[in-house]
Amino acid sequence: MAHETVTVLVYSDDRNTREQVRLALGRRPAADLPTVEYLECATAPAVVRALDAGGIDLCVLDGEAVPAGGMGLCRQLKDEIYGCPPVLVLIGRPQDSWLAAWSRADAAVSHPVDPVALAGAAAELLRARTARQVHAS
Numbered sequence: 585m586a587h588e589t590v591t592v593l594v595y596s597d598d599r600n601t602r603e604q605v606r607l608a609l610g611r612r613p614a615a616d617l618p619t620v621e622y623l624e625c626a627t628a629p630a631v632v633r634a635l636d637a638g639g640i641d642l643c644v645l646d647g648e649a650v651p652a653g654g655m656g657l658c659r660q661l662k663d664e665i666y667g668c669p670p671v672l673v674l675i676g677r678p679q680d681s682w683l684a685a686w687s688r689a690d691a692a693v694s695h696p697v698d699p700v701a702l703a704g705a706a707a708e709l710l711r712a713r714t715a716r717q718v719h720a721s
Contacts, residue, residue: 588618590710591639593669595625595654596646601674601697602626605644608699614707617714628652628660635665642709643671644702647680647687648695655680655687662688670709672702 594605602624611619623640625631634640643661645654658671670690675681677694684692691705 589621590618590641590714591621591623592706593623593625593631593634593640593643595628595631595643595649595657596674597626597649597651598646599626601646601649601695604697605674605702608697608702609644609706610703613703613710617707617710628657631657631661632664635661635668640669641713642669642706644706645671645673645689647673647675647684647692655683655689658687658689670713672705672709 592609594602596602596605606622609620613620623634625634631643631645635643645658647654654673658673661668661671672691672693673684673687673689674695674697675684675692681692690709693701693705
């Protein structure tokens with residue numbers, strides 16, 4: 585697995601938030617995972633196009649993005665994209681976790697980005713996706 589890569593889509597209208605996610609996850613969020621390639625999207629239509637094209641292993645969506653928030657976008661993706669990859673949403677405050685559940689996100693981490701929490705949640709979702717792919721083949 586060391587020579588494979590995974591693709592993480594990072595959505596936010598804020599360039600700084602996208603950078604914080606990239607820096608928090610780094611080249612590899614955990615030692616047992618492949619290296620990460622990033623696809624950054626600043627608009628919801630770009631996210632939908634990227635997922636339609638395929639090849640995305642994890643989506644990190646900014647719940648505070650404007651005009652399309654990551655939680656509403658997550659719900660749309662779960663409804664519309666067959667085999668939607670796992671989605672991790674960044675929520676504005678811990679009290680918004682019910683909104684993350686409504687969006688059908690696979691995980692949620694609070695803003696500001698906590699590198700340890702984000703890397704841990706992303707690693708867990710990527711491990712589960714990798715395990716499903718191995719069992720399916």
